[in-house]
Amino acid sequence: MSNSTPLVPLTAILMIAASIGAGWTGYEYNKSAKADAYYLAESSELRSAALQAIYLSERAATDSNLLSELEKLEASVEQSFGRIQNGDPINGISPAPxxxxxxVSNLRGTWESISANLGKILSSRGNTESYTRAKTETKQAIDAALADAEASLSRMSTLPASDSQEKVLTEAVESLREAASILGRDGADADVLRAAESGISSFLGSISSIGRNLPxxxxLFDSLTKAYRGAQAAQRLNIKLVDSATGAKANIPLARAIWVERDSFKAASQSLVETAKALPNTHVVSPLIVGSLGGLAVLMALFTSVLAHFAATSRAQAVESRGNSIIGSQKERSKELSILLNDINEFGRGIINHEVTDDRESTKEIAKVLNLVFGKIREIIQESDQTISGLAAASEQTLVTAQNVSRNRQEQQRALEHISSLFADMSSYVEVIQxxxxxxxxxxxxxxxxxxxxxxxxxxVHEGILLIADHNVSIQHRSKNMIESFQTLGRVSSVVNQVADRSDLVAFNAHLVADQIEGNxxxxxxxxxxxxxxxxxxxxxKQAVxxxxxxxxxxxESARDTQYAVDSSQREIDGLLDRSAKAQSAxxxxxxxxxxxxxxxxxxxxxxQSLMAQSSEVSHTMETVLNYSAENAAASEQTAQAITNVNRSAQELQRVIQGFLKGK
Structure with missing residues (x-):
């Protein structure tokens, strides 16, 4: 069993190495997977934004409302190029492999030509906006005219009119509808826009030809008049639209050039996306390596646990044998401790000069410490004896102090009588203050x-001034109303003057018409x-005007003079109000x-009054203080007696300590 013990550290080291390898490979694999996902997402976003910009360029060439979106797409493509080439340092993603x-370099070469044309389209924003604005206004005008014309046609169908008139009006409405359809198309071709102008002119001519013969x-007349005026406005706006189409038309070749590059960019961007998808296959660290190192770390951990269990069993047996030997030595030590306890009991019975035996190995240190402690106790008892002696001397001094207190009481009584006389003088002074x-x-x-x-x-006075101010304000309001009435009369005079001018024009036109009438x-x-x-x-x-x-x-002029006088009066009133307010404040x-x-x-x-009431109590307070002084003197005598008793008790305690020191 003991031979397996050195294997435990070795297996632990191998387990740690396998764990470090598994952790490092896992970290590298996770880092690579995160970077691959980042590159793939940015590549897809770049491709999507660029294709959207290409598709949108043809419409944005003649529609300024799409230029902002086109500009955002171009900026998004440039940002995607930068993020792929530079990576994301904040999230730990390195530049692309x-x-x-x-x-990316190949794709950027294709994008440069597209971006140049997009920049030209964006730089001509002013021309495009002018064309878009003119086209919108023209479209709105012709749509309004078409709505009025259709309303006229609907109204005419309910009236007793000839078929030829209704046919002419129907053809005129169709011409106007065709012109509206032409203006609704995309593009900036001046010839196409002129075709719309011919439709509007056809409508105006038809309306003029049948205007006198209508029911x-x-x-019907009101709706036709609105349609006629709206068509005239649309015709004028269409002329401006044709003029502004020249600047916008220059963007169409640029959009077509961008569209030509679409297929090559699409193929290059698809190649970029496929390369980003294939990046995981190029990494050295694979999921198999990560899993293998992780499994090896687990196996080494299990093997280390088994070896540690065997080593623990062997050490437990060794500890058991060691415990048996310790039990035998403890019996011998208990005998020596019993002897030490007897020595301590001797000291407890009052034999403080007794020395503890310190020649035994197990209790040698304890005996030395006890001897030091007992020596300190002897010193404390001796110091207590000296303290009691000092207490006796202090008792004698206290008796002397009690005699001094009795003498001071008489002096305090004389001082209190003097204070009483001072309070009497102060009482008379308080009456003067009252x-x-x-x-x-x-x-x-x-x-x-x-x-x-x-x-x-x-x-x-202040109320009178305020009343005058109110009257003055009323006069101001009436003066202003009168001035406004004068202004209204002035506008009426201007209107009458315009009526006179237009009457002259009407008279002139009437003379012209009279000259043109023949046969009547x-x-x-x-x-x-x-x-x-x-x-x-x-x-x-004109004379009346x-x-x-x-x-x-x-x-x-009279109203202005009145207003000046009222303003002067108001300033004077404001001054009076200010002085009145200051007087009130003061x-x-x-x-x-x-x-x-x-x-x-x-x-x-x-x-x-409170002080006078309190001064009458001073004499009573003085008597109370004198009583307290007498009681303090009696207490001092009792204290002297108590100190004498304490001195007697201290002498008795000193005799007891002396006997203890002698070992009795």
């Missing part, structure tokens, strides 16, 4: 009454008469000070 780095229906305090209280009450009257007067002189004459009447009305309106402007100017402070003075005087009066 050489095989993966080679694939007299207000709803008279002065009463006079001060009367003065404080008079001041408080006068301050209250002044506060009431100032408060009434009465109508032309009536139109000329109406135009002349309108001209006279416009002239009268001039007179109103003069009146408004005078009234405005009177309030004086009132508070008077109240504080009355309270202080009252407090002094109460304390003076």
């Amino acid at each position: 050489a095989a993966l780095q080679s694939q 007299q229906d207000k709803q 008279e002065v305090t009463s006079h001060t209280l009367n003065v404080a009450n008079e001041v408080s009454t006068k301050v209250g009257a002044g506060s009431d007067a100032v408060a009434k 002189d009465e109508v032309a004459h009536a139109m000329n008469k109406a135009a002349e009447a309108i001209t006279v009305l416009a002239h009268q309106c 001039g007179e109103i402007d003069i009146l408004l100017k005078n009234m405005h 009177l309030s402070d004086i009132s508070q000070m008077s109240t504080s003075l009355r309270e202080s005087v009252g407090d002094v009066t109460e304390r003076t």
Whole structure:
């Protein structure tokens, strides 16, 4: 059994080595697996983001709403390139291995040409945004016009109209719908956009041709008018759209060039992903090696446990034989301890000069220590004897002190009588203070009454000032309302002036229309008469406007003078309010000070009365102190008697200790 004992450390060392190997290989395998998963995820993300950017580039070339997303995808691709090449130092992932780095370099070469074209598309953001904004506005305008045109067509189907009119309107709506469909397509081809303009022009021409022959229906006329105006607005916006399409059209060849690189990038990115998937096969540490080292560590642990069990059994037998030998030696030691105990009992019976025997091997050290302890005890007893002697001397000194206390009591009695006379003098002084305090209280009450009257007067003045301020504010509001009314009259005058100008324009147009009418002189004459009447009305309106402007100017100057006077009055009122508030604050402070003075005087009066009441008790207190002094003298005599008794007891204890020291 004992021969197997040296094997235990050896097997333990082998077990530790196997455990370290298993732990290291497991760590390396876990680290490699984590890095492989990281590279595969980044490669897949790079491929996905790049393909999305390629697919999105064609639409983003003419749609500025997609440029932000395209920019994010490009940045994501660049970040993925950096993360694959540099790894993740924070999470302990090293840069990509050489095989993966080679694939990344090839893929980056393909991506550079794509990224350059993407950068050009992004750099022309201004042109693209201008085109997108113009296209959105045009599409909204033509959609609104199309909705109104369709509403007109629906309304016309319910009215008694000719088939030819309804057919013309239907074809016009179809032309407008075709133009809306063209504007809804992707791309920035100016020729295509011009085709939409021809559809809008066709709609406008058709509406103009049938406008006079339509049924007299207000709803139909309103919807057609909205559709006509909306189509005109869409036509103007479409012209701007064609102009702005030139800048956006330059992005289309760039998008096509990017699309050409799609297949080569797709193949290169797929190769990168496949290389990332194959990385686990290139590592030296495999799951088989990790499992083998772990199993070896477990086997070595079991073998070490078995050897340790055998070694423990062998050592237990050796310990048993050693215990038998110890029992025999303990019997001999118990005899020596019995002798030592007898020596200790001798000391306990009072023989403190007895020495403990120290010639036995087992109790030699204990005997030496006991002899030292007993020597210390003898020294303590001797010191106690000396202490008792000192106590006797102290008792004599205490008796002398008691005599001194009796003599001091007489001196204290004389001092107390002197203190009583001092308290009598202080009582007369307190009466004088009480008279002065009463006079001060009367003065404080008079001041408080006068301050209250002044506060009431100032408060009434303050209320009057506030009332004046309210009236002044009311005047200000009315003045402002009057100025606003003048402004309203000014706007009315402006409107009347515009009516006069437009009346002149209407009169002019009426004359033109009258000149163009042929074959009906009465109508032309009536139109000329109406135009002349309108001209006279416009002239009268302008004269009225001039007179109103003069009146408004005078009234405005009067209102401004009134406002200036009111503002000056308000400033004076503000000054009065400030001075009134300061006066109220000062009177309030004086009132508070008077109240504080009355309270202080009252407090002094109460304390003076309390002091006088307490001074009457001084004589009684002096008598009590004298009684205490007499009692202290008696207590001193009793203390002297007690000290004498203690001295007697100490002498008796000293005789006992002397006898113990002599061994009696």
